[in-house]
Amino acid sequence: MENDLFGICPFVTTQKILTGKWTLLIMHCLSERTLRFNELQRTLPSLTSTTLTKQLRMLEDHGLIIRTVYNQIPPRVEYSLSDLGKNFKPVLDELEIWGNQYIEFLKNKNQISDQTNDDTNKNEMTSF
Amino acid sequence: MENDLFGICPFVTTQKILTGKWTLLIMHCLSERTLRFNELQRTLPSLTSTTLTKQLRMLEDHGLIIRTVYNQIPPRVEYSLSDLGKNFKPVLDELEIWGNQYIEFLKNKNQISDQTNDDTNKNEMTSF
DNA sequence: CTGCATCCCGCTCGATACTG
């Protein structure tokens, strides 16, 4: 296999699962409650159905979420966490705590750099 | 901005930080002790210096690790976690727990689908 | 409403070769 440590090292394995720009956010949303496709879409701004579908399929293939289809008109599809997905909750909690810490860190950093560097120049080279 | 929620949503922000195929593993290694460049390289199999350097630079730029250079011949560079990086430890711990759960899940899945195939490669590795 | 098919762009990974 291309990824020698997948299925062996817990960190490499998890990292592989978490590839996908929106996986954490999706997992967080579904950890609160079951959601329909367009509920997810409304919750996650700037995320097209194409991308959302792909990410959901990936998580489903990996066994983290469950896709339930109701045969109705109009269609109704619900996404919820599997047991494996529910066990992921502690990770999400710690991730959220640390993420907020990091955001605070960023704010301080920007305050410092904004004092010295007020002119974020964007001059396009007009000629020469 | 290309990433509207970076610096706002803790999950999106963290996900962005964690891009990089080896970030979690590197963070785990450094969470145990300070390491030199080639120690990391020896610890992490199949990882060229090019890639390792890039990932380390990324983590350094994001403020998670600290790079200390000793002016010596031969050169000596040590990598350690910053305070921000040390605060990441709880995430790593939960990640490791869940990752091992997931590995167990994979084994069961493979047992079902690989009833005819007996894989001889079943070494237990806690990490790397 | 919940997708799939297609195409394109950018970016990351990694191989290889070279350096102080």
Place this chain on the structure above:
DNA sequence: CAGTATCGAGCGGGATGCAG
């Protein structure tokens, strides 16, 4: 020992358009 320079392949994200 600890990198840098360069280059290429591959893959994921997203825009667009269509479908049941």
